[in-house]
Amino acid sequence: MRILTVGAGAAGGYFGARLAHAGQDVTFLVRPARAAALRARGLRVSGMGEDLRLTPQLVTADELKPAFDLVLLSVKSTALAAATRDLAPAVGPGTAIVPLLNGLAHLDHLADRFGDEAVLGGVAKVVTTLDEHGTIVRMAPPSALLTGERDGRPSERVDAIRAVLAGAGIDTPQVPDIVAAMWHKWVFITALAAASCLARGSVGEFNAVPGGSGLGPAVLAEAAAVSAAAGYPVPDAELAATAGTLTTPGSPLTPSLYRDLIAGYPTEVEHVFGDLTARARALSVPTPLLDLVTLQLRVHQRRVSPTA
Structure with a gap:
C-alpha cells in the first residue's frame, strides 16, 4: 500500500513514522522548510517508551506524482485549502483519503474536490507535540486511529487500511459509525x-x-x-x-x-x-x-x- 502522509507534524508525523518504521511505503508531503529540517535531522519520535529515528521519504508539492492508495491528511484546518491543492496530484481513481482533522466541515470540502467515494471518515486519538528541535513527543495515552466509510457500510478498503495500521502497532478499533x-x-x-x-x-x-x-x-x-x-x-x-x-x-x-x-x-x-x-x-x-x-x-x- 502506497501511503502519503500530508504533513509531518505532531499527529501526522507520529502515525506516518509508526507506519514507516513497520516497513510500509510511506511518503511525507511537507513544506520546504520542514523538508530541510527532516533531511538534516531525520524524523524522530520520543516519549511514552517510544524512541524512533527514521530517514523519511519526503516530497514537496512541486515534486508530487500520482497516485497513492492511501492519503492520511493531518493538517490544521487553517492549512486545509492549501493542503487540498498540494495533494491533488496524489489522488487517483482508487485513492482513499482519511482526514484526521477535528470537526466535520472538512468532509464537505474534500468531497467537493475529490468526490464522495474518495473520502473516508477519520479520528486521531493521540497526545503529541513538536519540541523545539522538531521531534514528535508523545505526552500521554491513548494512541489510536479510527476510520470507516461515512455511510457505515462494510468495506474491504477500510479492512485493508485497518490491517496496515494494526500491523504498525497502531490501535484501530472497529467503529459502527465513523461520523458519530x-x-x-x-x-x-x-x-x-x-x-x-x-x-x-x-x-x-x-x-x-x-x-x-x-x-x-x-x-x-x-x-x-x-x-x-x-x-x-x-x-x-x-x-x-x-x-x-x-x-x-x-x-x-x-x-x-x-x-x-x-x-x-x-x-x-x-x-x-x-x-x-x-x-x-x-x-x-x-x-x-x-x-x-x-x-x-x-x-x-x-x-x-x-x-x-
Missing part, C-alpha cells in the same frame, strides 16, 4: 479547548481555583447537547470519561488550540468552534460559554491574522 465517532471527538476537543481558553490554563490550573471545577462539565454539557441534537448523542460512559479528564486535579493537559492561542498563533476557531456554534443555532441549542470562547478567539484571530 467524529462528532464525539469534536465534543471532547471542544470542551477541553473551551475550558482551557476561557480559563487561560491547563486542566489542573483551572480546577485548582475556586469555581474552576465546574467549568469543564459546563462546556462539556453544551457541546454534548449540540451533538445529541444533531443525532449523535455521546454515550454515557464516554461523557463520564471526558468529564473525568476535565476535572483531574493537577493535570498538565492542554489542547493544541490553546497552545497556539498562548503562543500568539492563529487558531482553528472557525473549524472547531464557529462551525459547532452555527450548528447549535440551527438546532436551537443554547451555547453561551461556547459562544463566548468563539468570540474571544475571533478577536485573537483578527489581531494576529488581520487579513484572514
Whole structure:
C-alpha cells in the first residue's frame, strides 16, 4: 500500500513514522522548510517508551506524482485549502483519503474536490507535540486511529487500511459509525479547548481555583447537547470519561488550540468552534460559554491574522 502522509507534524508525523518504521511505503508531503529540517535531522519520535529515528521519504508539492492508495491528511484546518491543492496530484481513481482533522466541515470540502467515494471518515486519538528541535513527543495515552466509510457500510478498503495500521502497532478499533465517532471527538476537543481558553490554563490550573471545577462539565454539557441534537448523542460512559479528564486535579493537559492561542498563533476557531456554534443555532441549542470562547478567539484571530 502506497501511503502519503500530508504533513509531518505532531499527529501526522507520529502515525506516518509508526507506519514507516513497520516497513510500509510511506511518503511525507511537507513544506520546504520542514523538508530541510527532516533531511538534516531525520524524523524522530520520543516519549511514552517510544524512541524512533527514521530517514523519511519526503516530497514537496512541486515534486508530487500520482497516485497513492492511501492519503492520511493531518493538517490544521487553517492549512486545509492549501493542503487540498498540494495533494491533488496524489489522488487517483482508487485513492482513499482519511482526514484526521477535528470537526466535520472538512468532509464537505474534500468531497467537493475529490468526490464522495474518495473520502473516508477519520479520528486521531493521540497526545503529541513538536519540541523545539522538531521531534514528535508523545505526552500521554491513548494512541489510536479510527476510520470507516461515512455511510457505515462494510468495506474491504477500510479492512485493508485497518490491517496496515494494526500491523504498525497502531490501535484501530472497529467503529459502527465513523461520523458519530467524529462528532464525539469534536465534543471532547471542544470542551477541553473551551475550558482551557476561557480559563487561560491547563486542566489542573483551572480546577485548582475556586469555581474552576465546574467549568469543564459546563462546556462539556453544551457541546454534548449540540451533538445529541444533531443525532449523535455521546454515550454515557464516554461523557463520564471526558468529564473525568476535565476535572483531574493537577493535570498538565492542554489542547493544541490553546497552545497556539498562548503562543500568539492563529487558531482553528472557525473549524472547531464557529462551525459547532452555527450548528447549535440551527438546532436551537443554547451555547453561551461556547459562544463566548468563539468570540474571544475571533478577536485573537483578527489581531494576529488581520487579513484572514
